[in-house]
Amino acid sequence: MATSRGTDPFAESEDQQALRALARDVAQRAVAPPARDADLTGELSKDAVAALAAADLFRVTIGEDWGGLGLGDVEAAIVLEEVARQDVSTAICCQLAFNGPSRGIEHLGGAALKDRWLPRVADGEAIVSIGITEPDAGSAVQDMRSALVADGPGRWRLSGYKNYSTLGHLAEGILVWCRWPDGEGAKGIGAVVVPMDRDGVALTGRHWGMGIHAATEAEVAFDGVVVTEDDILVAGEPTTTAAFKVLLGHLNHERCGNAAMCVGAAQGALEHAVRYMNERQLGGHPIGDLQGLRWKLSDMAVQLEGARLLLTRAVHLAGPGGTPPPLETALAKTAANLAAKLVCDEAMQIHGGYGYSHEYPVERAYRDIRGLCFGAGTVEAQRNFIGSSVVAGRTTVSPGWLDPLAG
Numbered sequence: 001m002a003t004s005r006g007t008d009p010f011a012e013s014e015d016q017q018a019l020r021a022l023a024r025d026v027a028q029r030a031v032a033p034p035a036r037d038a039d040l041t042g043e044l045s046k047d048a049v050a051a052l053a054a055a056d057l058f059r060v061t062i063g064e065d066w067g068g069l070g071l072g073d074v075e076a077a078i079v080l081e082e083v084a085r086q087d088v089s090t091a092i093c094c095q096l097a098f099n100g101p102s103r104g105i106e107h108l109g110g111a112a113l114k115d116r117w118l119p120r121v122a123d124g125e126a127i128v129s130i131g132i133t134e135p136d137a138g139s140a141v142q143d144m145r146s147a148l149v150a151d152g153p154g155r156w157r158l159s160g161y162k163n164y165s166t167l168g169h170l171a172e173g174i175l176v177w178c179r180w181p182d183g184e185g186a187k188g189i190g191a192v193v194v195p196m197d198r199d200g201v202a203l204t205g206r207h208w209g210m211g212i213h214a215a216t217e218a219e220v221a222f223d224g225v226v227v228t229e230d231d232i233l234v235a236g237e238p239t240t241t242a243a244f245k246v247l248l249g250h251l252n253h254e255r256c257g258n259a260a261m262c263v264g265a266a267q268g269a270l271e272h273a274v275r276y277m278n279e280r281q282l283g284g285h286p287i288g289d290l291q292g293l294r295w296k297l298s299d300m301a302v303q304l305e306g307a308r309l310l311l312t313r314a315v316h317l318a319g320p321g322g323t324p325p326p327l328e329t330a331l332a333k334t335a336a337n338l339a340a341k342l343v344c345d346e347a348m349q350i351h352g353g354y355g356y357s358h359e360y361p362v363e364r365a366y367r368d369i370r371g372l373c374f375g376a377g378t379v380e381a382q383r384n385f386i387g388s389s390v391v392a393g394r395t396t397v398s399p400g401w402l403d404p405l406a407g
């Protein structure tokens with residue numbers, strides 16, 4: 001789209017603008033008001049979830065064949081940003097529906113999995129959580145112990161323990177990364193999706209972390225759970241890492257969603273800081289007159305805008321039906337995690353002692369985004385990948401641009 005400043009490769013289409021306006025309206029009207037109570041009680045607001053469902057906002061990335069809107073990573077990021085601008089816990093419900101198991105099921109799963117899960121997720125009636133992390137296998141996911149043993153033709157038994165499954169306590173299903181018989185290390189890792197009420201699946205605990213109180217992580221045990229062909233998302237191959245790499249690559253959707261939530265929460269915190277700077281009077285003047293605080297705002301804006309640009313590039317590069325590319329995604333997630341930490345911290349500081357109180361939403365954003373710096377691969381894991389890419393001479397590109405370093 002041509003603007004007075006030239007061609008904007010990231011300009012939102014009319015449909016995308018309408019989606020943003022819808023998500024913004026629902027988030028302001030239905031997500032923001034109950035968010036403080038949800039944080040204090042640890043229970044998601046049913047009204048907020050119902051309002052998102054009524055506005056068709058759980059349907060964004062799910063294909064039209066299953067009741068979804070069939071949109072992509074750009075639209076997912078728009079909605080996540082607007083919802084997280086008011087509340088991260090509620091945004092995580094959208095994140096699971098957009099970029100979590102349902103995306104994997106649609107791209108990688110068979111007909112049985114799609115028919116079983118996608119319509120209910122699109123309607124906002126079912127949550128499917130993610131079980132990758134184990135007590136002894138977090139960043140080193142290839143060390144996981146959850147495993148299948150053969151139990152007759154086309155039938156296996158799953159045993160293992162997953163200790164960080166977001167919203168697992170409310171989920172109807174769980175996507176479990178696990179090892180196929182005879183696999184070792186990264187070889188043989190695949191994934192299945194099982195209902196939480198299947199015999200042998202047990203919810204054994206719920207974390208109470210620093211933040212994201214209304215969308216906590218669950219501990220889930222699997223004890224000889226029957227798994228059939230219909231439950232398989234990606235079959236592990238004991239002699240290759242191919243299936244594991246497919247699963248890892250697919251996490252780039254989740255990483256962009258994580259970055260979008262950080263950008264949204266930071267945007268909300270920045271807006272609260274600006275409002276407070278204009279309202280709060282010291283010595284007869286608004287604190288917004290203070291140069292020292294304006295410099296804080298400047299640093300916040302620089303970090304936030306940089307992160308938003310990196311994220312926008314990554315989701316645009318995914319294209320229709322594609323996956324955001326790994327290096328651009330890692331840059332976006334890292335920048336968004338770090339920007340959100342700085343912006344939410346400074347927004348709280350600008351509010352003085354009130355910023356530390358539950359009375360103002362910035363302390364909640366500060367606690368919530370901190371958790372996002374671990375999920376979908378820690379900042380350190382992203383930095384490892386970025387560092388090894390840069391040292392290998394890999395460069396990034398942007399839509400419509402030439403590789404700046406190409407000869």
Ligand SMILES: Cc1cc2nc3c(=O)[nH]c(=O)nc-3n(C[C@H](O)[C@H](O)[C@H](O)COP(=O)(O)OP(=O)(O)OC[C@H]3O[C@@H](n4cnc5c(N)ncnc54)[C@H](O)[C@@H]3O)c2cc1C
Nearest residue numbers: 130131132133138139140164165166371374375376378380
């Ligand atoms: C709020 C929240 C939600 C989550 N949701 C889910 C979920 O839904 N499903 C799920 O499966 N998991 C989830 N997780 C788990 C998350 O993915 C893990 O916490 C993460 O992968 C790190 O694993 P770990 O906690 O075992 O830390 P470890 O892997 O033990 O790492 C410890 C520290 O060492 C660093 N580190 C590790 N390896 C390296 C390295 N090679 N170089 C430099 N530093 C390194 C890490 O970054 C970290 O700082 C969630 C976590 C949180 C906090």
